[in-house]
Amino acid sequence: MEFPAFSHHGGTRSVTGSCHQLHLDPTTSLLIDCGLEQGCEVSTGAEFAPIGFDIGGIQALVITHVHIDHVGRIPALLAAGFRGPILCSEPSARLLPLVLEDAYKLGISADPVQVDRYLALLQRLIVPLPYEQWHCVLERGDAACSIRLQRAGHLLGSAYVECDVRVEGAEASSRIVFSGDLGAPGNPLLRPVRPPERADILVLESTYGDRLHSGRSDRQQRLEAVIDRALADNGTILIPAFSLGRTQELLYEIEDILYRKSLVKEAPQASCHDPLQAIDWSRLPVILDSPLAQQITQAYRELHEYWNCEAQKRLSEGRAPFGFAQLVCVDTHAKHQKVVNYLKSTGRPAIVIAGNGMCSGGRIVNYLKAMLGDPRHEVVFVGYQAKGTPGAVIQASEGAQGLVQLDLDGCMFEVRLKVLSAPGYSAHADQKGLIDFAMGGDGSTPRILLVHGERQAKDALASTLRARARALGVRLKVEIP
Template sequence: MEFPALSHHGGTRSVTGSCHQLHLDPATSLLIDCGLEQGSEAPPGAEFAPIGFDIAGIQALVVTHVHLDHVGRIPALLAAGFRGPILCSEPSAKLLPLVLEDAYKLGISADPVQIDRYLTLLERLIVPLPYEQWHCVVERGGVACSIRLQCAGHLLGSAYVECDVRGGGDEPSSRVVFSGDLGAPGNPLLRPVQPPERADILVLESTYGDRLHADRSDRQQRLEAVIDRALADNGTILIPAFSLGRTQELLYEIEDILHRKALLNESRQAPGDDPVQAIDWSRLPIILDSPLAQRITQAYRELHEYWNHEARKRLSEGRAPLGFAQLVCVDTHAQHQKVVNYLKSTGRPAIVIAGNGMCSGGRIVNYLKAMLGDARHEVVFVGYQAKGTPGAVIQASEGAEGFVQIDLDGRMYDIKVKVMTLGGYSAHADQKGLAAFATAMAAAPAQILLVHGDMKAKRMLRNVLEQMFASKGEVPQMMIPY
């Protein structure tokens, strides 16, 4: 075997479970991500399964970002005896314990003693690294490897990983780049992706390698129009959203809508004007009903130095994009049930953001049970709904005529609410973004491995990349590991 070499323990046959091992020599390696297979791709009991590969010689785990399909197998890794450093960006170091604590409670054990022991070990191993700086990870037996994290634009703290591998002798170093998940342009909070300067081997995600995203430029205007319509009907807007990333984007954009509405209202009430205010936006409650989303949102606020320029500018103007006055946070289950009953009985307009994003569990389900049968209300989807999930069933009823029902926890509910899907909220780069990342380097990588996508997406992305490189007279080796 020639080194550096790669082996894969997930993320090659599916879109989840990313886990890649970079072998520096026969006895020394790094692990890049340790993700859990999720959804229909996951075998039963995946969260309890042993790690499934030999951890001997793994010097460190490098985390690209804290979504569970990239970090969800860390409990199994620790149970197998791994005690090396967990290297990640500084924002990820703050977010990782929050995400893994919640997952541990839901999937493994709610015992406070076990949770405390787990978190104590986890926090002892986490090593935060600044972006854009090289960090030596391995230097032993004639082999050395340094890594550098670069902003990936997918999630606060997300990174792609550059690995500079040096063997013995005078041979030049090899550069291996792991993309992690790359973000789409135009995220309101995050800094954009800057492609790497070089790569000999590029391990590239391909989640949306077969498609182009909808235009993102007018998504806030479309969200505002949906809210206007629901308020005119005295209805509640239910937005199923995952706690990490999507929720914070929504809050940021809703705050901007509220801010502009307030300025517009002030201008209408200037001396000599007759105030016309059919809808009082200033009294509209924005209800965040998710304890995990609240903790993550608080962490996002504390990590504002990692926001992009525009978001930080709003802070400097005295605005609070993720903590505005109309934001109501619901914590306990008793408070949650009171809010559900209040909104159902009063018909007061409100926006509710609650998990989970596919309506397959979490607090959003109680809102759906209470409100699906009332046409005043609206369910707004801002994320992908996997086939077979309740979210997909409700989404499919959009524009449907006639009698539509859904099974929630063994009981049938009529779907009479309005249903809307807002595009432009994907956190992943599309085919164009992935291709731009791979082809922007001064010289083509010698080898590109396409991972983290279904086979159709990988093949289409491979074809696009081959054509783009061929137009420049370059022929990298394109591989689809399986």
């Protein structure tokens, strides 16, 4: 085997499960991400199954960002005996324990002693790294490896990883780049991604390698139109959303809409034990009904130094994108059920953001049971709905003729509420963004490995990359592992 070399333990068959091993020599390697494969074909408890590969010689785990499909197998990695450093950006170091604690409680045990022991181990291993600074991972004789994290624009804390690698016997170092997940332009909170200055080998995601995004420029206007309709109909807007990333983008844009409509108060109000008493119904309330999303939103609020200039400007103007007065957080299940029953029985307009994003579980299901049959209400999808999920069934009813019924927890419900799919909220770069990243540095990346995508997306991206290389007159080898 010629070094550096690669092994892929996930993220090659689909858009989930990213886990890539960079071999520096026969006994030394780095692991980039340790994600969980997700989807209807994955068995329950997969995150706690044996890790499935030899962890001997792994010097460090480097995390690009904290979505479960990039970190969900860390419990299995720790169970296999890994005790090396977990290197990640400073925001990711704050978010990772929140995400993995939630997964641990749901999948293994909610016993406080076990949870605390698990989190204590995790915290000992996490090493926060600042962006744009080199960090030495290994230096041994003629061999060395340093990494540098750069903003990826996908999620707060997301990064792509530059690895400067020198192997024994080589005259010069190699620059190997792992893209992680790259963000689309126009994220309201994050600074845009910039391509690497140099890459000899690029391991590139290909989620949307076969398409171009549309609708990002006017997505807030479409959301505002939905809010106007809810106010007119005295209906509730249900937004199924994932706790990390999408929820925070939505809150940021909703605050701006309410601010421009003079519906938002200037200062946050004190929390109240009864969420219904905390609501000022003269102004449109925004109900965040997800304990994990609340924890992550609080972390986003405290990590404001990593926001982009526009978002930081709002703070300097005295606005609170994640703490405005109409934002009502619902924590306990009892309070959740009380809010559901109240909204069902009254004609009060409201916006509800609840998990999970595909309506396959979580608190959004109770809202749907209460409101699916009432055309005053509306459900807005801002994310991908996997085939076979309740979210996909509801989304398919948009514009459908005739009766559509949905099975939720063994009961059939007629879908009569309004359904809207709002494009423009994808957190992934499209084909143009991926090509600009790959070819936008010094113009030459001799070797590209395409991962994290369906076969059709990889093939389309590979063809377009080769065509771009020919047009530029540069040498390029594109591989699909």
